Amino acid sequence: MKIGVLGTGMVGHAIASKLIALGHEVMMGSRTANNPKTEAWASNAGTGGHSGTFADTAAFGEMVFNCTNGSASMAALNAAGHERLNGKIVIDLANVLPPDERRSESLGEQIQKAFPLAKVVKTLNTINCDLMVDPHRLSASHTLFLSGSDDGAKKAVRGLLESFGWSDILDLGDISTARATEDYLRLWLAAWRVLGTPAFNVKVVR
Amino acid sequence: MKIGVLGTGMVGHAIASKLIALGHEVMMGSRTANNPKTEAWASNAGTGGHSGTFADTAAFGEMVFNCTNGSASMAALNAAGHERLNGKIVIDLANVLPPDERRSESLGEQIQKAFPLAKVVKTLNTINCDLMVDPHRLSASHTLFLSGSDDGAKKAVRGLLESFGWSDILDLGDISTARATEDYLRLWLAAWRVLGTPAFNVKVVR
Numbered sequence: 326m327k328i329g330v331l332g333t334g335m336v337g338h339a340i341a342s343k344l345i346a347l348g349h350e351v352m353m354g355s356r357t358a359n360n361p362k363t364e365a366w367a368s369n370a371g372t373g374g375h376s377g378t379f380a381d382t383a384a385f386g387e388m389v390f391n392c393t394n395g396s397a398s399m400a401a402l403n404a405a406g407h408e409r410l411n412g413k414i415v416i417d418l419a420n421v422l423p424p425d426e427r428r429s430e431s432l433g434e435q436i437q438k439a440f441p442l443a444k445v446v447k448t449l450n451t452i453n454c455d456l457m458v459d460p461h462r463l464s465a466s467h468t469l470f471l472s473g474s475d476d477g478a479k480k481a482v483r484g485l486l487e488s489f490g491w492s493d494i495l496d497l498g499d500i501s502t503a504r505a506t507e508d509y510l511r512l513w514l515a516a517w518r519v520l521g522t523p524a525f526n527v528k529v530v531r
Numbered sequence: 532m533k534i535g536v537l538g539t540g541m542v543g544h545a546i547a548s549k550l551i552a553l554g555h556e557v558m559m560g561s562r563t564a565n566n567p568k569t570e571a572w573a574s575n576a577g578t579g580g581h582s583g584t585f586a587d588t589a590a591f592g593e594m595v596f597n598c599t600n601g602s603a604s605m606a607a608l609n610a611a612g613h614e615r616l617n618g619k620i621v622i623d624l625a626n627v628l629p630p631d632e633r634r635s636e637s638l639g640e641q642i643q644k645a646f647p648l649a650k651v652v653k654t655l656n657t658i659n660c661d662l663m664v665d666p667h668r669l670s671a672s673h674t675l676f677l678s679g680s681d682d683g684a685k686k687a688v689r690g691l692l693e694s695f696g697w698s699d700i701l702d703l704g705d706i707s708t709a710r711a712t713e714d715y716l717r718l719w720l721a722a723w724r725v726l727g728t729p730a731f732n733v734k735v736v737r
Contacts, residue, residue, distance in 0.1 A: 424714075463736050463737070465734075465736045466736070467736040468733075470718070495722065495725065496725065497721045497722065497724075497725055498721065498724065498725060502721045504717055505717040505718040505720070505721035505722075506718060508630075508714045508715070508716075508717045508718060509714070509715055509717075509718045510714075511710055511711040511714045511715075512676075512711040512712060512714060512715045514711070515703045515704065515708045515711035516701065516703065516711075516735060518703075518704065519701065519702065519703055519704060520735075520737060522737075524737070525735055525736060525737045526735075526736055527674075527733035527734065527735055527736065528671075528733065528734045528736050529722060529726075529731055529732075529733055530669050530671045530672070530673040530731060530732055530733065530734050531669070531726060531728075531730070531731045
């Protein structure tokens, strides 16, 4: 599949490279054309790797990952453009840092509201990027959460996540439940601090 | 030990009855004297069970559980009185419901600030009351979080929690980390909704 990855940080690199490894054609996008970061990534990625602006990347992808920093996500998606996101699945991985910048709604909801014709799915925002793309780094099973208002989009994203190695995926409901996993950020950061590593996740034990 | 339990709801009943079963002497406290709920509980509890006002209960306990509803907790603790809480361990289990009533600080921090000579420990606020007092209801191991600024108090509370059956107890740090577990409430509620039961918890998988 052709997949767009917005964002050039650690998360963008982890997701884009995983997608290449799985055989997808991937464009990594940034604010500017001819960005040395996206060009270096694309040239390392081989024939499946491409580099472009946010708008190029949204136009390229049949599915688009938002891997930008949460506080920059709305600007990045606006640069990507409504007409290039309409009808597409937008997988939102972003968290707003620091978390005490409280909002009356989650970033996932904000994106869905601003892009009503996109199909926003919030997921992967509760773990470190190494675990996002390689859940088997932990020896025991652990849980990934999923929120979104379009069932078909969630089904497609679930399939992609399963190809990443995820098996315990808990669908929390519509996009309003993105607030639940975004609010979890502070517990994640506190646990990271005391565990001394981001290589952990939670398992929902029933 | 003599333990005070503030609150007459499901949480107060679960904690107070567990403490009786473990051989402690327990007073359940409410706003009013001669409250039929606390008197009924105390008479069922046998010789170790007592009933009183919030103030009576704080004076009685060497350790005091706050099992009141989060939005009523400050009023209950003020009725209990500074002079009766000073120097004592206050175990705060409360959550503010609904969770979208955002605060700039957690209830745990608010209590510690308002009662600077009490030793506030936030814990047990991430699970249903049946699991609080009987973690073995779930077949697999799961994690309990602990926050507080007094290490001696946390050690004493950990010992009491171990007597409840808890083994995986993660100390998140000082009382400011109560915010982390209070923010988790929305994820807990969302998971409860889709799982159809409050009989679940998370295990931190490393």
